């Protein structure tokens with residue numbers, strides 16, 4: 001059974017039909033990178049996977065449970081899905097440690113000492129064990145993003161969603177975050193990652209999904225989709241991201 005299954009997913013905002021029938025699955029332990037032009041629906045797709053957006057048609061199954069079913073226990077389903085956003089969304093008034101314990105104690109009802117231990121282990125995993133008492137504004141963007149990853153991991157997610165986790169970072173901070181993500185992938189975490197980092201997708205993804213205009217245009221192993229794309233839309237997109245100075249002939 002796939003960990004995530006998406007069947008004929010549609011989502012509109014007013015008259016803007018953003019997702020136009022998405023079908024795909026993520027197997028346990030698989031790393032899937034979603035690429036595509038701005039506005040193609042990548043974030044909306046990710047947000048439908050933990051029901052931050054409610055699709056108007058189609059199904060999303062996580063571990064076999066239909067989270068689009070109104071009877072689904074949404075908080076329990078969401079607790080199994082970690083999400084890391086472009087803007088780190090840390091709680092500014094809480095220390096790094098408290099950022100990583102608050103949902104553990106409130107949602108998972110762990111006691112403070114167990115939650116603290118788990119948070120410290122995950123902060124160690126992202127290379128920030130020396131920052132447990134710092135506050136988010138005292139950290140660099142890359143460090144804040146790694147706290148956000150440790151916070152998500154502290155909930156023992158079955159699946160991690162990343163929405164352009166490095167695109168708000170200064171270039172010299174991108175590497176540290178990608179290193180943490182690479183390690184997570186090697187540890188066997190199931191990951192669905194929207195990214196513009198083609199080198200990362202090539203190296204780490206088991207599968208790359210190219211979206212355009214609210215549909216999946218092409219998907220497959222990175223060597224095929226990035227290395228030898230079959231669709232013209234994919235080729236055009238890749239030319240643009242791989243060589244932003246390239247000018248299309250008119």
Ligand SMILES: Nc1ncnc2c1ncn2[C@@H]1O[C@H](COP(=O)(O)OP(=O)(O)OP(=O)(O)O)[C@@H](O)[C@H]1O
Nearest residue numbers: 013014016018036037038039040041042043044045
């Ligand atoms: N909450 C919302 N309300 C109205 N329209 C929205 C909302 N969220 C997204 N959209 C629209 O849906 C379309 C797809 O947006 P989405 O954010 O999914 O694209 P994206 O592929 O993630 O783009 P980017 O690469 O710029 O992040 C866009 O036209 C956007 O304006």
Ligand SMILES: [Mg+2]
Nearest residue numbers: 042043044163
């Ligand atoms: Mg987006």
